[in-house]
Amino acid sequence: MLNFFLNPWMLVGLAGVLLPVIAHLLSRKKYDVVDWGAMQFLELDPSAKRKIRLEELLLLMLRMSLIAFVALAFARPWVGSxxxxxxxxxxxxxxxxxxxxxxxxxxxxxxxxxxxxxxxxxxxxxxxxxxxxxxxxxxxxxxxxxxxxxxxxxxxxxxxxxxxxxxxxxxxxxxxxxxxxxxxxxxxxxxxxxxxxxxxxxxxxxxxxxxxxxxxxxxxxxxxxxxxxxxxxxxxxxxxxxxTAANFTIERLQLLREVAFVNSPINVTTKVRYTGGEGPVTRQVHLEIDGVRVDEKTIQVKLQPGGEMTVDFEHRFETVGSHVLSLVLDHDPLPGDNRAEAVVNVREAIPVLLVDGDRQPDPTRCETYFAQAAFLAGGAEHPWIIPTVIGAEELTIDRVKPFGIVILANVPTLDESLVEGLKKFVASGHTVLVTLGDRIHREDYRTTLYDVGLGLLPCRIESIANESEQQKRGVRIQNSRLDLPWLKPFRAERGGTLADARWSRWWQVTLPAAPLIQQGSPDAPVPSDQPPPDEGEAPDSAETPNVGTSITELSLTTGDPLLVTRRNGRGTVALLTSSLDADWNTLPAKQDYVPFLHELLFSLLSQSEGRNVNVGTPLILNIPAGLNVDEYEFRNPADKVVPFDKLTDPFQTAARLRNPIVPGVYRFTPKVPKPQEQSLSEEFVVNVDRQESTxxxxxxxxxxxxxxxxxxxxxxxxxxxxxxxxxxxxxxxIWWLILYVFVASLGIETWLTRRMIRPL
CATH class of the missing domain: 3.40.50.410 (von Willebrand factor, type A domain)
Structure with a gap:
């Protein structure tokens, strides 16, 4: 019934029909009856009495209906006919x-x-x-x-x-x-x-x-x-x-990593699909860097109807900064799937803080000796990672601030204030890698660092596991689990030696069943039903650091996790359940040790930066110190300015575009052009599902x-x-029709009232 009223809540006014009844009952008065002989000549006959009572009842009903008509009219009834x-x-x-x-x-x-x-x-x-x-x-x-x-x-x-x-x-x-x-x-x-x-x-x-x-x-x-x-x-x-015509589609680009270095090779892979049409066709795939076509790197592919082909490109960048790498097909009737893009962030070097939990007078016996040597790449002239080593007792939050990545190597324990500082450090967009060993205090790691899933660690440590007699020289990394892009080069079938390393000891861990905090995150996507879902909409409430899902990226053949990562706010925390040195494994003796450590840090850094994301994932850019973020703007793929949010904390100022819903290249550029050496220009790519090409x-x-x-x-x-x-x-x-009835009823009520009070 309520579906036939535009304002059904106005029907509560129908309760007002009781007002005439209440007024009638309250107005009745009781009189003392005194018998008087002459009254017998003034009494009405029974028929006249019945007539008066009928008129009074009719008048009462009319007055009640007048109130009901008003309530119904305000409820705005409608009909379909x-x-x-x-x-x-x-x-x-x-x-x-x-x-x-x-x-x-x-x-x-x-x-x-x-x-x-x-x-x-x-x-x-x-x-x-x-x-x-x-x-x-x-x-x-x-x-x-x-x-x-x-x-x-x-x-x-x-x-x-x-x-x-x-x-x-x-x-x-x-x-x-x-x-x-x-x-x-x-x-x-x-x-x-x-x-x-x-x-x-x-x-x-x-x-x-x-x-x-x-x-x-x-x-x-x-x-x-x-x-x-x-x-x-x-x-x-x-x-x-x-x-029914032929259509050619280029899939999303796959990068080995989003971080590259000057004059170092970066590889990109994708697939080209062919649907519709008849017979084999040859197509050209072009490489573009920052919108400029590199003609000498055009590849020709021959495709069959309904078929696909993988294409690989390699490029070396000569300048630092973010660069847009695009693979482009020639024009066809559906241009929306003829281009795929990705952003590569080119750097000179990455400073890393190594916190050694087992400093020794003999440097070769220190916990970080092999890692430091790997990062310096045997004394290379231009190392990609520049390590700074300190002892665990020297660790303070002030020492952490200049670095984007901190490695805690077999650090025995951390006090609560330092753990809280590191949590904020990660939440502001940085990376912490924790490696375990024989010096850590188990209970401190469980209570202070893990803190029932809300602490720094992505999982809870349980106990040290040792290879059994049956497993001697047999506990290794599961080669079948090397399926992430940054791990694929280490697979045995590609000549990798990572799965050949033997692990004699490791910490067993328990992963949390689910993320403990989902909403209120600086990087959490905005629900589609939260108005308005506009690009760059800033939040209007304080943010709570988000603890994401713990992910096992590497496992041992025993089934135990070896590398666990988790998003925490805008940054990433990772746990290696064994050591970086040769005490618990033979990895430092393997050829893949150096590239593995490099790619591990590059992967963690890429997760924190997030330059290539899906629709709805926030775009977050860490702003260098001394740069006035108010002088910059975000532009969407149509080159329109979209508002962004400024995030500030003790560790990092950042710009965030909260909810990019239009796929393509987004740019963070100065509002007024500046000399290149005095400005910052960064790109992001919001990717799209290619199934629309079907x-x-x-x-x-x-x-x-x-x-x-x-x-x-x-x-x-x-x-x-x-x-x-x-x-x-x-x-x-039909409210107007009800008002007509109301006016007519009001006229009848007036006539009836005047008739009842006329002289007898």
């Missing part, structure tokens, strides 16, 4: 216009060369052109996370057209169901009776998830819970066009499933949409 279509046609409407922004709409027709996205925008203009002056409109971009283009719904249709004209090019994927859900949420605050959601899309199956019954059940619940369920219209912007439209059966129970209607064009809007069952408010 064909005979009220004329009335409904002149009523204002709320329109949510959803534009599919997935890159499949970038398909260019052979006939006119116009993209489906361009047609969708033109359809949107036609829809806005046909609105009446009182209609309220909002436009939503359907991406992985829906984005409302206008600050609020508006009757200014010119403003809506301008927002439509400024839509960014189609890119990434689109969650159309999430966009419809957002439209339903926005319409919940509407005051209009007629509510429409219009989706402009190419009807590709990818964005609908028609087989996810749970997803559609939640959408149905949202519709049923609405006081007035909006009508949902799906307009085919592709006009039924079946895409151009498969909804089948007739899938469309019937989605439109079942009158959930939504599919139309082929804007004229058909207009026809359907006019011919569909109208809705009309």
């Amino acid at each position: 064909g005979w009220l279509m004329g009335l409904a046609a002149v009523e204002s409407r709320d329109i949510i216009l959803i534009v599919d922004q997935s890159y499949s709409l970038g398909w260019e027709s052979d006939g006119d060369g116009q993209s489906i996205h361009s047609r969708a925008i033109q359809m949107g203009r036609e829809i806005l052109q046909g609105l009446t002056p009182g209609d309220v409109v909002q436009i939503i971009e359907a991406r992985e996370q829906p984005l409302a283009l206008l600050p609020h719904s508006t009757r200014d249709h010119y403003l809506a057209k301008e927002a439509l004209n400024e839509l960014l090019p189609a890119s990434g994927t689109a969650d159309l169901v999430a966009a419809i859900q957002k439209g339903i949420q926005l319409l919940a605050a509407s005051s209009n009776l007629r509510r429409e959601i219009i989706v402009l899309t190419d009807l590709q199956a990818r964005g609908w998830n028609s087989a996810d019954t749970g997803l559609w059940a939640r959408l149905d619940d949202s519709l049923h819970q609405s006081s007035i369920a909006p009508r949902i219209w799906i307009v085919d912007a592709a006009a039924g066009e079946e895409i 151009l498969t439209r909804l089948t007739d059966g899938e469309r019937d499933t989605l439109s079942g129970d009158d959930r939504m209607k599919f139309v082929a064009s804007v004229p058909e949409l207009r026809k359907q809007l006019l011919s569909d069952a109208a809705r009309a408010e």
Whole structure:
């Protein structure tokens, strides 16, 4: 019943119908009865008495109904009926216009060369052109996370057209169901009776998830819970066009590491796929560095229909800073998947603080001797890692501040204040690697450093394990677990010796079952239903450091973890359950020892910096000391300025773009150009899922499933949409009809009152 009122909470006013009854009961008075013989000549006959009582009852009911009519009118009742279509046609409407922004709409027709996205925008203009002056409109971009283009719904249709004209090019994927859900949420605050959601899309199956019954059940619940369920219209912007031409796709780039060094090689790998078309085709893959094509590194690949091929490139950078490395295919009808990009951060060297927990007069017996030698790479002229070694007793937070990476090597214990300082150090975007040995105090590590999962360590240490007699010379790293990009070069089939190292002792550990703190993180993605989901939106509350999931990156053949990592705020903490020296393993004697330590630190550093991320993952840039962050700005792939948040703590100032939802290259640059040596210019890449390249439209059966129970209607064009809007069952408010009844009842009540008080 309440679904037929726009303001159902006003029905509480119906309680006011009791007021006339209460007033009548309170106004009755009791009189003393005195018998008087002459009264017998003044008494009315029984029929007259009944008539008066009937009139009084009728008057009471009229007064009660007057209050009920007022309450009903304020509740704004409505009805849906064909005979009220004329009335409904002149009523204002709320329109949510959803534009599919997935890159499949970038398909260019052979006939006119116009993209489906361009047609969708033109359809949107036609829809806005046909609105009446009182209609309220909002436009939503359907991406992985829906984005409302206008600050609020508006009757200014010119403003809506301008927002439509400024839509960014189609890119990434689109969650159309999430966009419809957002439209339903926005319409919940509407005051209009007629509510429409219009989706402009190419009807590709990818964005609908028609087989996810749970997803559609939640959408149905949202519709049923609405006081007035909006009508949902799906307009085919592709006009039924079946895409059968050949399409070539370049997959996401895979980097061995995001950190590189001047004149050192960096490798990038990807796959090129070929769908549609007939017969083998030869395509060129071009390498671009910072937007400039490197012609001598173009590769030709021969592809079969439905096939793919892996391509590898190597490049050496000559200057420090962040560089955008792009692999590009020649143009085809779907340009959105012809380019893939990644950012490489080129450095001179990385300073690392080594905290030795077992300093000895003989340097060769120190805990960090082999690690220090590995980082200096045998006295190389330009080492990539510059180590500074101190004893555990020298460790203070002030000693930590100049470094981005700190290694605690077999440090016996740390006091609580130092642990708290290191936690803040990591949370501000830095890295701590803890290696174990025979000197650590087990209970201190369990209570102070682990602290039931909220401390510095990613897992709880249990006890020291030794190889058994049966395992002598047999406990090694699981070669099959070397599947992370930075570990693949160490696999045995590639000539790696990492899995040949023998481990005689290690600490057994227990990983926490799940992350203990999920929300309130400086780096936590913003939920799609948290308004507004705009790029760069800053939080409006204090942040709590986020403790992420502990991940086992290396395991021994016994099944025990060897390397465990975990995100903590903006940084990363890692635990190696054995030692860095040769006391517990033979790794320092292996050829892979030097590259393994280097790649381990590069991997941890890349995790903390996060230059190549997925849609919705915050972009965080540590700002060098002395740089005024207020003089800089973030620009999105369309070169538009987006607001960012400034993060400040005792260790590091950072700039954060909270929720990038448009895939592509983002740049952090000066607002006013400066000399190169006095400015900072950094890039990030927000990657996208390439499954949108599978151009498969909804089948007739899938469309019937989605439109079942009158959930939504599919139309082929804007004229058909207009026809359907006019011919569909109208809705009309009837509060004005109730007010007419109210006025009529008020007249009857006045006449009846005057009649009752006339002279007898």
